[in-house]
Amino acid sequence: MMRFSDRSEAGRQLARALEHYRGHDVVVLGLVRGGLPVAAEVATHLQAPLDVMLVRKIGVPWHQELAMGAVVDGNKPIVVREEEVIALARVTEAQFDAACEREIAEIERRKEVYFAGRAPINIANRIAIVVDDGIATGATIRAAIEGISKRQPARIVVAMPVASPEALASLQRKVDEVCCLVSPQPMHSVGSFYQEFPQLSDDDVMRVLAAHSD
Numbered sequence: 001m002m003r004f005s006d007r008s009e010a011g012r013q014l015a016r017a018l019e020h021y022r023g024h025d026v027v028v029l030g031l032v033r034g035g036l037p038v039a040a041e042v043a044t045h046l047q048a049p050l051d052v053m054l055v056r057k058i059g060v061p062w063h064q065e066l067a068m069g070a071v072v073d074g075n076k077p078i079v080v081r082e083e084e085v086i087a088l089a090r091v092t093e094a095q096f097d098a099a100c101e102r103e104i105a106e107i108e109r110r111k112e113v114y115f116a117g118r119a120p121i122n123i124a125n126r127i128a129i130v131v132d133d134g135i136a137t138g139a140t141i142r143a144a145i146e147g148i149s150k151r152q153p154a155r156i157v158v159a160m161p162v163a164s165p166e167a168l169a170s171l172q173r174k175v176d177e178v179c180c181l182v183s184p185q186p187m188h189s190v191g192s193f194y195q196e197f198p199q200l201s202d203d204d205v206m207r208v209l210a211a212h213s214d
Helices: 007-017 035-046 083-088 093-115 139-149 165-172 202-211
Strands: 026-031 050-053 055-060 063-072 078-081 127-131 155-162 177-182
Touching: 007 035, 007 155, 007 177, 026 035, 026 139, 035 050, 035 127, 035 155, 035 202, 050 139, 050 202, 055 093, 055 139, 063 083, 063 093, 063 139, 078 139, 093 202, 127 139, 139 155, 139 165, 165 177
Parallel strands: 026 050, 026 127, 127 155, 155 177
Antiparallel strands: 055 063, 063 078
């Protein structure tokens, strides 16, 4: 099984696979928190600006790791529902709505911290490369894609070191290009493909953003 030493090493490998975008008008967007260190390596290699994408998984109340949807930041938050998971877990509408509101509140908190009053980088008519550290079900990245589409980029590219075949198949119908280094079957967890896979903090995010600021 292919494993990466950490997110930065995975990002350097991913950056080489995206070499054909060097010299183009690109903005790299990292899904926070875990996708940002990967995205930072891509942005460095492509000499492109780096920004964050605020999106949150909506977990089943009694099994938070199981995504029943996701929500992405925007003028009006965009919610993506995983109807099959909601039905199988017997989650009520009230339970879903409550979980969704909690994640929207966390997005608002992070927006205040990460952007600190600045506007997100404009991606209109530019190539948006959206980066995560790995994709299992794809609910979070699909929400991100919907949010990015409303910002009218010229092209949407989704890139990740590892993803399930099912997630890749669903993404290829929604974006212009998908770049993935490894797609195992079965795929149990993203973290199992990294030797080091720590939880990241707001401070970690701010350090990465500061290192890539103008």
